[in-house]
Amino acid sequence: MQAWIEFGRGPLFRLAFCLMVLGLLRVVVLTIVGIAEAYRRNSDRIVPWKAIARQTLGWLVPVRRLLGGRPVYSVTSFLFHVGLLAVPLFLAAHVRLWRGAVGFAWPALPQRPADYFTLLAIAAGAGLICGRVFHRGARALSRLQDYIWPPLLLAPFVTGYVCAHAALGPKVYQEMMLVHIYAADLIMLTIPFTKIAHCVLAPFSQAVTAVAWKFVPGAGQEVAATLGYAGLPIWVANSRSAPAAGDKKEALVK
Amino acid sequence: MQPLTEEERKRAFAATRKPEAIRKQRLPVRYHVEDFEVADRPRRFLEAFAAILKHTNYRLALDHYMRVTAKCSRCSVKCQVYVATGDTNDIPCHRSELLLSVYRRHFTVSGVLRGRILGDPGLTDERIQEMADSFYNCTACRRCHFECPMGIDHALITHLGRYILSEIGIVPRALAVSVREQLTGATGNTSAVPVAALKDGLEFLSEEMQEDKGIDIPFPIDQDGAEYLFLPAVSDFLMEGETLMGNAAVFRATGDKWTIGTGYFDGINYGLFYSDHILEQVLQKIRAEAERLQVSKILIGECGHASRSAKFFYPTFCGGKEALPVVNIMEYTHRAWKEGRLKLKPDAISETVTYHDPCNLARSGWVVEQPRELLKAFCTNYVEMTPNRQDNICCGGGGGTVSMDELRPYRTLVGGRMKADQIRATGAKYCVAPCANCKKQLRELVEEHAIDCQIVGLHDLLYKAIIFDSSVPGE
Numbered sequence A: 001m002q003a004w005i006e007f008g009r010g011p012l013f014r015l016a017f018c019l020m021v022l023g024l025l026r027v028v029v030l031t032i033v034g035i036a037e038a039y040r041r042n043s044d045r046i047v048p049w050k051a052i053a054r055q056t057l058g059w060l061v062p063v064r065r066l067l068g069g070r071p072v073y074s075v076t077s078f079l080f081h082v083g084l085l086a087v088p089l090f091l092a093a094h095v096r097l098w099r100g101a102v103g104f105a106w107p108a109l110p111q112r113p114a115d116y117f118t119l120l121a122i123a124a125g126a127g128l129i130c131g132r133v134f135h136r137g138a139r140a141l142s143r144l145q146d147y148i149w150p151p152l153l154l155a156p157f158v159t160g161y162v163c164a165h166a167a168l169g170p171k172v173y174q175e176m177m178l179v180h181i182y183a184a185d186l187i188m189l190t191i192p193f194t195k196i197a198h199c200v201l202a203p204f205s206q207a208v209t210a211v212a213w214k215f216v217p218g219a220g221q222e223v224a225a226t227l228g229y230a231g232l233p234i235w236v237a238n239s240r241s242a243p244a245a246g247d248k249k250e251a252l253v254k
Numbered sequence B: 001m002q003p004l005t006e007e008e009r010k011r012a013f014a015a016t017r018k019p020e021a022i023r024k025q026r027l028p029v030r031y032h033v034e035d036f037e038v039a040d041r042p043r044r045f046l047e048a049f050a051a052i053l054k055h056t057n058y059r060l061a062l063d064h065y066m067r068v069t070a071k072c073s074r075c076s077v078k079c080q081v082y083v084a085t086g087d088t089n090d091i092p093c094h095r096s097e098l099l100l101s102v103y104r105r106h107f108t109v110s111g112v113l114r115g116r117i118l119g120d121p122g123l124t125d126e127r128i129q130e131m132a133d134s135f136y137n138c139t140a141c142r143r144c145h146f147e148c149p150m151g152i153d154h155a156l157i158t159h160l161g162r163y164i165l166s167e168i169g170i171v172p173r174a175l176a177v178s179v180r181e182q183l184t185g186a187t188g189n190t191s192a193v194p195v196a197a198l199k200d201g202l203e204f205l206s207e208e209m210q211e212d213k214g215i216d217i218p219f220p221i222d223q224d225g226a227e228y229l230f231l232p233a234v235s236d237f238l239m240e241g242e243t244l245m246g247n248a249a250v251f252r253a254t255g256d257k258w259t260i261g262t263g264y265f266d267g268i269n270y271g272l273f274y275s276d277h278i279l280e281q282v283l284q285k286i287r288a289e290a291e292r293l294q295v296s297k298i299l300i301g302e303c304g305h306a307s308r309s310a311k312f313f314y315p316t317f318c319g320g321k322e323a324l325p326v327v328n329i330m331e332y333t334h335r336a337w338k339e340g341r342l343k344l345k346p347d348a349i350s351e352t353v354t355y356h357d358p359c360n361l362a363r364s365g366w367v368v369e370q371p372r373e374l375l376k377a378f379c380t381n382y383v384e385m386t387p388n389r390q391d392n393i394c395c396g397g398g399g400g401t402v403s404m405d406e407l408r409p410y411r412t413l414v415g416g417r418m419k420a421d422q423i424r425a426t427g428a429k430y431c432v433a434p435c436a437n438c439k440k441q442l443r444e445l446v447e448e449h450a451i452d453c454q455i456v457g458l459h460d461l462l463y464k465a466i467i468f469d470s471s472v473p474g475e
């Protein structure tokens, strides 16, 4: 078992971490390129950057927004995020690991606040699960990953807390550690491909929406041409006049 | 808010079309559509979707929304439609998912791959029917956007969904017929008002004002080189004479040069509701008229969607940064008043007055305080409805639905349900709604809910407050 633990926090951790960073980098770059491209395609280049910045900041520091729709759920979610960021990054044991691995690190949280943050995250996470299961709207919207994420994110917290505080036999301790480490690795591996990618993408949302509302001059005509209806008046439903046989439409649909 | 009673639900969702028509077109929607039959609809939908993705900026938003959506259901609290129906299909995030899932399945590598592996046939005709219904239940008010922690704009998805549907021929008839007249009809405007009738009507209004105020208040027509080209929603010429009188009176007081062009005098642009292509073509008509008359500014009347479509898309389609500036009439009046060029009697209106923010003016924060400052300048008893400003509640007739008379029970019982309560709570005698769409919807709404409140435009009231200086220019 010790070998598995070593593997999980050695090579596998490094791999998962690198993949997470690369995966997130990829979506961030794609988004920035997309924004730039959309901006370039629009002819007027009038974009309300100030309003975008204000809104983005407003959501990053959501003091005023928490009490809008679903206030209890929103506040819970905020607390969850606080715990989620504080503990993995600032727990003394983690900071020590970093220093060992890369040679430098940052100040760690003292043990007691770290404990509080851990308990906070666990409680808030449980609250979020309830907020999803017992809310009619949220239940209707939820996908599988929405149910999987909170428990998966909490797994390292619970196991880590237990390991740090309970008097466990060495075997149980090792098992707990195993779960702790592998859950963390799994989280890192999947972040870029799931909704948790919002950790890096959410700050771009307002800008994305703003430039997406900037339409492209001439696009309507080009769409009609691509569909093979360039000469027809536009309200003639395209579907009413089948394209001529042999019409070479580009194969756009897979 | 009272939940829908069974009887109300029945009325709101009653079929408006013959079962044969629904069956023949395979389209169980409540708005009327033109007579068409479509074979192979899913394939055509995907082709149209692909073509639109290729030439526009939508892909960016779809990719982004698909990645970040957290399904937190905060938006459900804000949508006046969902709050009224309680049908989870009306949750904004669910509405968007209808289209996002098609995008994911057919236009992303992982979706295509997964579809192949799992043997998922992809887009079905039923899904298209569902979208055709859902996207016109939404009033595109954008209120949910400000509630989304992930910044998703569900109204943008609604807009795109409608655009794709229109490319395969699914468009509400009321909108399609108006646009056809506007772009190729003899009259060239959505209400089919001939120029002769326009002139008659305006002359009549001038006579009224002459009688009323004892001075000549003209509607200048085809004035070359005027500063402002005035474009109200063309329906104002038929139904909102009092608003127009107020508009003219303001110009009489300020002395600025404005004109109505007989070549084109319609601010309405249904393209904003369902097609970028039409949006562009209608704006080109404005540009042509502005160039013909050599004006230096475009002035849109009291109409939310007309103002937004011109303000935010005229530069896009008509010359970029060099395009003529677009001004809303309330902005203009407010500035004139601030500059002291317009004098108002401070106690002209003593009844309780409240203000309804049209979504298309207020949501972006563009025209929010100006009308309030004006109203407070001549109403002694002004009250706010809550929520207001950028967080206002839609009248329930947005997104073009107000033009579809067959949807009236739906609009007044479902879409406008929250609004009705909100207006009633103010106890106001007048509700100022500076938008042709909102006015029509709110009038039907107060009638349905038996609320004793008169729906008026801002300039209708302002007209009563203007003090005409005998030394005004042009005298």
Ligand code: SF4
Pocket: B078, B079, B080, B081, B082, B091, B092, B095, B137, B138, B139, B140, B141, B142, B143, B144, B145, B154, B155, B158, B394
């Ligand atoms: S845009 Fe308005 S009507 Fe449409 S889903 Fe959002 S809140 Fe509801």
